[in-house]
Amino acid sequence: MKRQKKQHWFLMLFEWRGSVLRQILPRLGLMFLLSSAAVYSGGRIGRFHIPLNVAPFTLTGVAISIFLGFRNSASYDRFWEGRKLWGSLLNSLRALARQGRTLTGLPADDERLQQWTALLASCPHALEHQLRKTDAMSELQRLLPAAVCARVRAAHFRPMELTALMAEWVVERQREGRFGEIVLTAFDRNLDELANIIGGCERLANTPIPYGYSVIIHRTVYIYCLLLPFGLLDSVGLLTPVIATFVAYTFIALETLASELEDPFGTAFNDLPLEQLSENIEQAVSEMTGTR
Amino acid sequence: MKRQKKQHWFLMLFEWRGSVLRQILPRLGLMFLLSSAAVYSGGRIGRFHIPLNVAPFTLTGVAISIFLGFRNSASYDRFWEGRKLWGSLLNSLRALARQGRTLTGLPADDERLQQWTALLASCPHALEHQLRKTDAMSELQRLLPAAVCARVRAAHFRPMELTALMAEWVVERQREGRFGEIVLTAFDRNLDELANIIGGCERLANTPIPYGYSVIIHRTVYIYCLLLPFGLLDSVGLLTPVIATFVAYTFIALETLASELEDPFGTAFNDLPLEQLSENIEQAVSEMTGTR
């Protein structure tokens, strides 16, 4: 997911890293072998000649393309929604940072502002680890005081507990008389926004595309590919293995990529680089509060 | 709808639970029998030879794929909208919980805060039962005091009555002098948001995809499948039952799944797990107000 420089169109044909080719190569090899066997046997299994030609594949090929197109769109939308949520997470934390810096009248080296920065900066890390079901404590211990850290550890929904701590920090500043109810609700509006984003990430991570879709499309694609060599034999003869493997590549690669993007918070090559995004947010928040 | 671990591509071909295969197996069996009969009779009904070949199926196959693709998108959008609404329900109730905890200055063990938590926690249960037209009272009795429970039972729109009770609770806190009009309207904004979400769920549950669409596409798919064996006979001979059943699987499975997802608040395998979501929200709300 790192930004790629634009590649020459010719070199891109031999791209290895960003493609899912590496992952599906064994399956394509199998496809090539199967097709070759079909050519060798003249389209027979034992003595029985498989009576297929290209016609039924034209029929089903369109259907598969359309359904696969639908699955792709749905997966890509999930990927993009995930990215948007993390973009909004940055925006929302930066807005809170700016409010903490300008609306409270605290000087940049005030301890309370540093507490605030720590709460904001630990939020993306806590979320990242919740979404990936890994342990956030090492990151949190680096950023937060021990007492706060213990309270976050005790919570089931850790990023949400951080928003509760932020809300308490804001109310304390109000009680100190640093601002009135109006500024209090301006903070509150951004805390709502932050909580909405965290909730949106939880929703995306917990709700895959209905499993039925994945199964139907997966099955259709693989049965299609299995039968394809027998259908192409009459039409393209010795080239059957090449063409069948090419068609299989198109369909299987797209299906595999769609299933990878479906869960954008995973750790596959094309998923979102949550660690890098978290560090980026931590830096942006610190710069905004002026504590770095 | 539980989160599935990623399955090996080969095992996924034999998936049984998540697929709609189980449900449509009798229809596919019928299809196989019909195709076999067509092969056996040489494409005749009585003495009349059905003069079909693959051409008209190519013609209509594309149309069916596109229209089915449209139906799928519409159903999936409804499913996803339903999920988003329940995600927002969680966000909105958590926001109210956080406001109750931090803006009122009530200690976590205050009885009034526990009333507040109970109102928030019973909201998803009331909504779940309204959407499924089942009886919410056992859940509500567990969470709410008897007097409140009676008032909710008397209402036609029970989740909405809960929002009215929340609004009253907020106004009482304001009259106690715990906050001014500004914080009052900050609560009010989130109550509006909550009511919008409840209204959105009602809308989704009460308005199916226009029935005409379902009928046209259903009819087209099944007539297509009925005629298909006679069209394939010239082209694929003895394999007709296999190919025809394969094509029928693709179309009928997708149509069936689309009609299942169309009503995301139902109780089918691929529908939303409202009970689990409700309990999840109850837990999240309690954690946020600090009463659990």
Add this chain to the structure above:
Amino acid sequence: MKRQKKQHWFLMLFEWRGSVLRQILPRLGLMFLLSSAAVYSGGRIGRFHIPLNVAPFTLTGVAISIFLGFRNSASYDRFWEGRKLWGSLLNSLRALARQGRTLTGLPADDERLQQWTALLASCPHALEHQLRKTDAMSELQRLLPAAVCARVRAAHFRPMELTALMAEWVVERQREGRFGEIVLTAFDRNLDELANIIGGCERLANTPIPYGYSVIIHRTVYIYCLLLPFGLLDSVGLLTPVIATFVAYTFIALETLASELEDPFGTAFNDLPLEQLSENIEQAVSEMTGTR
């Protein structure tokens, strides 16, 4: 548009009410007759043999399917936007009802609260009749005092006049000292929302899909169907009338349904049941203000 119970897949094939079949049956009959004539004459008109086969229909069939798919999506989006607007109308009026009940401190049997309820409850009726260009006065007279009714009647945009009356009611309550400017603007925000919804309905009702689209797609579909029998003759012989009528059904039914849904505020079978929605909103508003 009433909620249909799920039907058995077999019975659904013979559905009569929800389908547009009834409406287009004469056209399909014509199609069947035309096809039969083509079979009978051996694809000749007079002595001239129409030199058509299935190839150009494959060519144009895909194009028609895609364009019809586009038209369907656009019409369905309009239908769904209409439904969403009426859903938001309910939400928005309920929010105003809740604000009237809780933020003014008026008891449920106060006459002023009943005026407020009447204003809110008459809004959906006024909108329904404006959208259908029918006369709302009988409904308005039932709900509103004569003086108010006369003022609404005098207005060109009646639902908007109701929002102006609501705004005046709110300002009067503020002048009575029931709340300050902050609560006043909380009401004002919801009145803006309500006015946006009414304006959205007016926009949808006044702006059909560009007429050019309807004409191009309509013409293409019907010319296609007219020529189709001659194209199928070589390929499916005696079955031509059956297949041609089946294809025509798919295309014409979808085009007809799309043109029905395009104007979701109409009175066709698949349009929105505005009367029922209005009554539903009236009931919900009364329940929320506690005046029923």
Add this chain to the structure above:
Amino acid sequence: MKRQKKQHWFLMLFEWRGSVLRQILPRLGLMFLLSSAAVYSGGRIGRFHIPLNVAPFTLTGVAISIFLGFRNSASYDRFWEGRKLWGSLLNSLRALARQGRTLTGLPADDERLQQWTALLASCPHALEHQLRKTDAMSELQRLLPAAVCARVRAAHFRPMELTALMAEWVVERQREGRFGEIVLTAFDRNLDELANIIGGCERLANTPIPYGYSVIIHRTVYIYCLLLPFGLLDSVGLLTPVIATFVAYTFIALETLASELEDPFGTAFNDLPLEQLSENIEQAVSEMTGTR
């Protein structure tokens, strides 16, 4: 773009006004002539027989349909976005009108309220003329006092200057003590909304669909149509001119309509009737402030 009554399906086939047929008739005539020449010459140019059949057209026809479908969607989305913006313009100006009428406490015949109405009512006219690059002054002189008119004329972004004048009017009312800062910001929020809408219209008008798309799709469609007669000759013989012209109609009409809708603020038949919308808004605003 006026609302059309629903037409009988048969009469709609001969529709002339709303269709783009009139515009592209010369091109279709050319197509017919070309096809006839191809039939006459037996598919030869000089002595060279053009070796085309229907196969490559099937190949490219699908691609063209999909890309044209994409272009159509993009154009229609622009059209609909334009319509939505003008719908929001009405909503936003009505909201400001209602605020002026109810939140300032000014009587309906107060001169200041008439100034306010004039500012609001001249806004759609100023925008209409900016979008069409015509001269708004005659409309503005009718509505605004000379001094105000001069200041608007001096501005580069005239509708925005009107919003600045509105903001000044509001601030003057606040200085007169008619309301406090809270109501001031309620006006301000709607002025922001209004400015967003004006900015949205400017964006839509200034940013066409990337020109590359138009060129690629235009070129593909016309080259396809140019070659088509030679491809159909073997297949449909004497009917070639009819079929080729029919296919050309479908593709060229859609491409032409898409390019018309792409700029929804233009003056073509299917574009938005901005003049009528402006007058409609003027009337609605006057009714809302009660000055008409």
Add this chain to the structure above:
Amino acid sequence: MKRQKKQHWFLMLFEWRGSVLRQILPRLGLMFLLSSAAVYSGGRIGRFHIPLNVAPFTLTGVAISIFLGFRNSASYDRFWEGRKLWGSLLNSLRALARQGRTLTGLPADDERLQQWTALLASCPHALEHQLRKTDAMSELQRLLPAAVCARVRAAHFRPMELTALMAEWVVERQREGRFGEIVLTAFDRNLDELANIIGGCERLANTPIPYGYSVIIHRTVYIYCLLLPFGLLDSVGLLTPVIATFVAYTFIALETLASELEDPFGTAFNDLPLEQLSENIEQAVSEMTGTR
């Protein structure tokens, strides 16, 4: 990306500037040569006759069209999102300008208002250069005082630092007693909005379409084109180079344009004219504050 006047349909066929034709001409030349070689050799490579016909290309052509259609939509959506973000940037800065002019009560020639204008006007320039990774300092030095300029230069996220400076300016005006907390939060809301837009641009610029998609579709298109001449040979003989190059043009041009639009903040012909937009915003902001 400048606004093009509508061109005559015939001249548009020979368009050179706006098209990607210039860019891909060498590849199309290669395609033409390859096809000619295939014709010359009679579809042989050495002595081996490539056994291809049009059938497998029909099969894969549909799939490629659909996937390319998906890629196009995704790229175009990114382009349009980029344009919308810059449209909102204008709106948001204009709103801040209007607030500075009307809510602070500062006269147009006040130095503080000129500082404000300078901060707003330098924002688009700073963003433009950040998105293109070029140096913004010459623009910033023109607009900002040296001290401010130095502080912006020191920041990693320069446009965000400008929003922090704006927030400080607003807080200073509040401390001068020019307005209360309510107007302060009205400014704050627009600063949030501005920061969201800047964050949105960063997100779009940093997150390309998953690289896997680009690779799969790129590879599929080029392998398809490479094999195509051998598939067309039987069908269109001597015209093979013309038809194959035409098909290749359609697919390769679209793929190339999609990859150009994917990054709308680039400097290609069809990308957004950020420099021009920045200057436009600078002018609009100055006009709105009345300092120009």
